[in-house]
Amino acid sequence: MTYDSSAPPSFLSATVTQLRALEAEVQALQAEAAQARALFQDAPHPAFLLSDQGRIVEVNAQGAALLGSTPALLRGRPLVGAVTPDSQSAFTSLLGRVLGGQGAPHSEVSFAGPDGQPLEMVLTASLHVRADGVRLCQISAADVTAFKAAHQTLLATTQGLEQELRHQTARFRQLGEEFRDVMLVAERELGTALTRAQNLLTLLERQTEPDDRQRSLGHVAAAVQHTQGLLTSLKGYMQARMIRARLRPVDLNRVLREVLKDLEPLQSDRDIHLPSVLLPTLLGDHQVFQIILHEYFANALKFTRTRPQTQLRLRVQETQSEYWIGLEDNGIGFNMRQKEKAFELFGRLHPAEQYEGTGLGLAVVRRLCERFGGRAWGEGKVEQGATFWFAWPKEPKPE
Structure with missing residues (x-):
């Protein structure tokens, strides 16, 4: 700019004043821009400035860390590429609403984190129009992954x-x-x-x-x-x-020894044949197994007492999910058409005058088995003996 030396001093003084005011205004604008840039760069959350095509114009350090890259490498890349496929439509919709001035600046999307794990983010977007009229979308992201996981x-x-x-x-x-x-x-x-x-x-x-x-x-x-x-x-x-059942490994061989000792009065003066069989260790409650085996053996001894020799045999079968434990006898047996009655409350298959008992024992056995997801049933033929079974799950789930 050239100045007319012949201009009056007052005019020159006014011009200098205007120039200084303009320079101060420019400095103030530069300071504001620097402050805004600093606020953007130092924001505690990931921040992005996107073009109307969704490409990254600027990104702060937090945003670059979110995408596992650097600001220099990210500029010009579409941000939608960092969003998981199932969230891309929501992100594109958010961008379109903000740039179109339609409001609704919030959305929840998932980003693909640097380790490949999805990060749940809440995006807050706003419209930014530059002095040259270019419309930009500023996005701030808040990581809510931990919150959603806790939720x-x-x-x-x-x-x-x-x-x-x-x-x-x-x-x-x-x-x-x-x-x-x-x-x-x-x-x-x-x-x-x-x-x-x-x-x-x-x-x-x-x-x-x-x-x-x-x-x-x-x-x-x-x-x-x-x-x-x-x-x-x-x-x-x-x-x-x-019974407040407690799950723990139980050796049925030990339970059997305790039950036979308890039933010794029913075995006196009798010829009883019981071959030795190795029983499994089951996950369950010791007292529950005692009740089951006690009832089965007491029944077998009761309904074989008319036989010259009592023949008992323990049977063990294993399936993919259960153990089947059965006690076979050579007693008076029963009609299979009445097999369910044996496990009913006060269910009796034989006259009380001939065989004592109240008909509650087998009902208790069935209900105890069912408490752990197991089963109990009987098989027999009249005068040809009976076998009473219980199936116990390998992974019981007590009620």
Whole structure:
């Protein structure tokens, strides 16, 4: 610029003042630009400045680290290439809305992290128009991967608790129905036994002959004994159903030795043949296995006592998911058409006058097996013996 030396001093002074003001304004603009650039570069979150075609015009250090590269290598590259395929449509939609001035500047997308693992990001976008009219999209990204993972964990935990609550509610309902049925059947059985005892006592009052009275007293004693047996069985049933089972490896050979020792009174003065068989170690509860084997052996000894020699045989079978343990005997057997009755509450396959018992033992066995995801059943033929089995899962899931 040239100045007219002939211009009056006042004009020159005004021009200098204008120039200095303009220079100050330019410096202020440069300072603001530098400050804005610094704010962009030093932002704590990844930040991108994109062209209207979605290419990176500028990226800060956090953004470059997110993409596992450097700002110099990233400039000019489309940011959508760093977004996972399932999030690209959401990202493109966000970019179009912002550049089109349609608002809705937030979106959630997934970036492919440097290690290949997806990173969940919340993008906040805004429109930036340069002085030359070029429209740019500024994007700030917040990593919410950990938050979403924690949310998913919490959701899964909540769903698991809800499922467990439904399971426990169903189990308590089932137990309530079962105990109600037990009480109804027990009331009937006890009522029958007590009515019989009362009738015998009434008959006894009318009898005068000593022999008749003695026989009636014997019948009364048997009825009372049967009633006591029912009460004892009910108590045992309730205790067995309320066992707090604990899963641990249990050696069935050790359990068998304990059961046979406990049943020694039933074996006295009898010819009993039981070949030795190696039993497996199962994951379960020691007390539960004791109850099962005790009931099976007590039944076998009861229904073979009319045989000159008692033949017992343990049988073991293994499947992919279960162990089958069976006890075979040469007793009186049963009709297979009644096989389910043996496991019903107070179910009896033989007359009480000939074979004592309340008919609760096998019902307890089945319910204990079912608590762990197992099963119990029987096979037999009339006068040709019986085999009672229980199947135990290799990975039990107790209720």
